[in-house]
Amino acid sequence: MMTRKATENDLPIIAELPAVVASVTIAGETEPRVALTASAVTLLTQLWDQHGPLMFHQSGGCCDGSSPMCYPLDDFITSDADVLLGELEIAADDVAGRSIPFYMSVEQFEYWRHTFLTVDVVPGRGSGFSLEAPEGKRFLIRSRLMGV
Amino acid sequence: MTVYSAPGTPGSFITFKPRYEHWIGGEWVAPVKGQYFEDISPVNGKPFTEVARGTAEDIDAALDAAHRAAPAWGKTTATERAAVLHKIADRIEANLELLAVAETWDNGKSIREPLNADLPLAADHFRYFASLIRAQEGEFTQIDNNTVAYHFAEPLGVVGQIIPWNFPILMAVWKLAPALAGGNAVVLKPAEQTPVSILVLIELLADILPPGVVNIVNGFGVEAGKPLASSPRIRKIAFTGETTTGRLILQYASANIIPSTVELGGKSPNIVFESVADKRDAFYDKAQEGFTLFAFNQGEVCTCPSRSLIQKSIYDDFLSDAIERTQKAVQGNPLDTDTQVGAQASNDQLEKILSYIDIGKQEGAKLVLGGNRVDLGGDLSGGYYVAPTIFEGQNRMRIFQEEIFGPVVAVTSFTDYDDAIALANDTLYGLGAGVWSRNGNEAYRAGRDIQAGRVWVNNYHAYPAGAAFGGYKSSGIGRENNKLALDHYQQTKNLLVSYSETAQGFF
Numbered sequence: 001m002m003t004r005k006a007t008e009n010d011l012p013i014i015a016e017l018p019a020v021v022a023s024v025t026i027a028g029e030t031e032p033r034v035a036l037t038a039s040a041v042t043l044l045t046q047l048w049d050q051h052g053p054l055m056f057h058q059s060g061g062c063c064d065g066s067s068p069m070c071y072p073l074d075d076f077i078t079s080d081a082d083v084l085l086g087e088l089e090i091a092a093d094d095v096a097g098r099s100i101p102f103y104m105s106v107e108q109f110e111y112w113r114h115t116f117l118t119v120d121v122v123p124g125r126g127s128g129f130s131l132e133a134p135e136g137k138r139f140l141i142r143s144r145l146m147g148v
Numbered sequence: 149m150t151v152y153s154a155p156g157t158p159g160s161f162i163t164f165k166p167r168y169e170h171w172i173g174g175e176w177v178a179p180v181k182g183q184y185f186e187d188i189s190p191v192n193g194k195p196f197t198e199v200a201r202g203t204a205e206d207i208d209a210a211l212d213a214a215h216r217a218a219p220a221w222g223k224t225t226a227t228e229r230a231a232v233l234h235k236i237a238d239r240i241e242a243n244l245e246l247l248a249v250a251e252t253w254d255n256g257k258s259i260r261e262p263l264n265a266d267l268p269l270a271a272d273h274f275r276y277f278a279s280l281i282r283a284q285e286g287e288f289t290q291i292d293n294n295t296v297a298y299h300f301a302e303p304l305g306v307v308g309q310i311i312p313w314n315f316p317i318l319m320a321v322w323k324l325a326p327a328l329a330g331g332n333a334v335v336l337k338p339a340e341q342t343p344v345s346i347l348v349l350i351e352l353l354a355d356i357l358p359p360g361v362v363n364i365v366n367g368f369g370v371e372a373g374k375p376l377a378s379s380p381r382i383r384k385i386a387f388t389g390e391t392t393t394g395r396l397i398l399q400y401a402s403a404n405i406i407p408s409t410v411e412l413g414g415k416s417p418n419i420v421f422e423s424v425a426d427k428r429d430a431f432y433d434k435a436q437e438g439f440t441l442f443a444f445n446q447g448e449v450c451t452c453p454s455r456s457l458i459q460k461s462i463y464d465d466f467l468s469d470a471i472e473r474t475q476k477a478v479q480g481n482p483l484d485t486d487t488q489v490g491a492q493a494s495n496d497q498l499e500k501i502l503s504y505i506d507i508g509k510q511e512g513a514k515l516v517l518g519g520n521r522v523d524l525g526g527d528l529s530g531g532y533y534v535a536p537t538i539f540e541g542q543n544r545m546r547i548f549q550e551e552i553f554g555p556v557v558a559v560t561s562f563t564d565y566d567d568a569i570a571l572a573n574d575t576l577y578g579l580g581a582g583v584w585s586r587n588g589n590e591a592y593r594a595g596r597d598i599q600a601g602r603v604w605v606n607n608y609h610a611y612p613a614g615a616a617f618g619g620y621k622s623s624g625i626g627r628e629n630n631k632l633a634l635d636h637y638q639q640t641k642n643l644l645v646s647y648s649e650t651a652q653g654f655f
Binding site: 060061065077107111122123124125141145 | 314339368395503576
């Protein structure tokens with residue numbers, strides 16, 4: 001799996017500099033689609049220590065929709081109705097691999113595919129069954145246009 | 149105008165307790181693990197009480213209580229249950245202002261809404277389902293001269309319900325009223341953003357509901373919602389929320405082979421045909437209000453008319469008038485009855501809205517009004533206020549496709565009828581829609597052609613008991629607010645009875 005450290009070129013419009021950029025997992029594509037801010041990496045590292053391997057599934061719709069939901073790996077059953085946007089490697093150099101897949105439903109991806117997503121963290125009450133809620137924090141997507 | 153006193157201050161209708169436990173078996177029960185979380189008021193961004201942080205152990209205790217109560221409750225007559233529901237409705241009305249202040253403080257909404265909409269509707273929904281259950285008749289079919297198939301509607305037993313934060317009491321009532329009418333016992337988990345107002349209500353109902361018929365466990369989704377939704381001890385799970393959690397809940401339901409109703413939001417088109425502008429009369433004014441309703445409840449409505457589609461021939465004038473009307477929306481202290489736009493329900497909601505305003509600008513949508521957080525100053529300075537925001541753009545932009553759940557409308561134009569319907573249906577969702585036209589034929593056809601479960605024609609944002617509410621497409625499964633909701637909380641018992649003495653003749 002190919003992941004790399006972030007560079008200046010990954011700078012989104014409003015988020016802090018991405019700390020981790022996802023691997024490219026969609027056939028035929030060359031540009032990454034997802035990244036994590038440093039605060040997201042810190043929180044994910046903490047959640048991994050508590051819960052083991054993790055995954056993201058991007059939500060849509062009501063109330064807490066548009067939020068990336070973080071689950072124990074395989075807790076949410078993905079299928080052909082989902083697309084893997086990338087794998088996010090959060091392990092420090094001296095730790096064994098910690099790769100987090102980021103999924104979105106195929107139908108939602110049709111409307112989101114032109115945007116690059118950076119997972120950030122804000123104080124919040126949490127939502128859905130996402131793992132970070134009890135920490136008083138919430139993952140939040142910040143977006144920028146791809147190729148801009 | 150009236151400005152209600154903040155909870156706990158002189159003259160207020162309510163002083164919150166410093167701490168709320170779970171409501172299990174008709175009484176307050178401390179969480180097994182002894183943990184609590186702060187409840188923050190969006191009005192000022194400050195914590196005002198703490199609430200039990202439930203875990204699987206508390207869900208189990210609530211399920212125990214529900215299972216103890218369910219057999220007797222399920223055997224009550226429709227007459228008895230209807231009487232209970234009527235008493236609940238009366239109790240809500242008798243405590244209207246107290247509940248309204250609690251709801252506003254917990255959720256941030258302007259108090260005119262719980263006073264005039266959420267709570268009167270909540271009472272009416274209980275009365276509606278009381279009437280339905282009284283009027284419900286079983287069915288029978290005479291199969292032949294000696295055989296009759298009787299069909300009885302029986303309760304499911306114990307059901308789980310997970311409630312969203314945008315209308316904490318009313319959304320709970322949408323689910324509770326049919327469940328109770330149908331003879332079920334309930335374990336309900338409120339949203340962690342708005343855990344308290346429903347507890348204020350349930351305590352008021354302590355002498356009306358038999359212990360264990362309604363049990364409320366608060367907590368975070370992963371710690372309390374998941375054990376409830378995945379429990380093999382519920383016979384149905386109902387959820388209102390977003391798509392990923394909706395799918396997860398359906399996965400848990402499939403594991404336990406139980407039915408699930410899920411309402412997952414939308415991106416509702418609000419179509420204005422050119423005939424609306426034929427005259428500048430009361431109807432035109434009504435359609436203008438219909439546009440501005442995107443800011444109702446701060447846009448935190450699953451059916452928020454967040455995509456305004458205006459016919460090109462009237463686009464400039466109609467939008468210009470709509471901007472002017474939206475500018476007049478009064479944003480302020482949610483406890484002031486003159487306030488029309490209150491606070492967003494939580495900090496993360498505020499942040500999400502602002503992130504959508506950002507991507508809207510990046511995508512080239514034209515910001516024509518608002519677009520910023522609002523600091524109301526004084527005590528309200530820390531509250532979560534967003535100015536009503538209007539964007540012009542194209543339907544394929546993210547702000548046209550994702551439910552922002554804030555006071556943000558994305559506006560575009562259409563050329564003719566076919567273009568209007570194509571744009572309206574170019575979305576993953578199909579919960580609500582609006583159609584405005586002076587031409588009845590056009591309005592009817594549009595209403596039928598839009599792929600959505602609720603199409604308001606020449607009105608918007610009405611939620612009367614009796615009108616079925618639910619989604620097409622990715623907006624979910626199931627219907628609420630009318631007799632179809634009762635079907636979701638009952639199962640059919642068929643007694644197939646032979647009145648013949650003659651053997652069948654097989655052996």
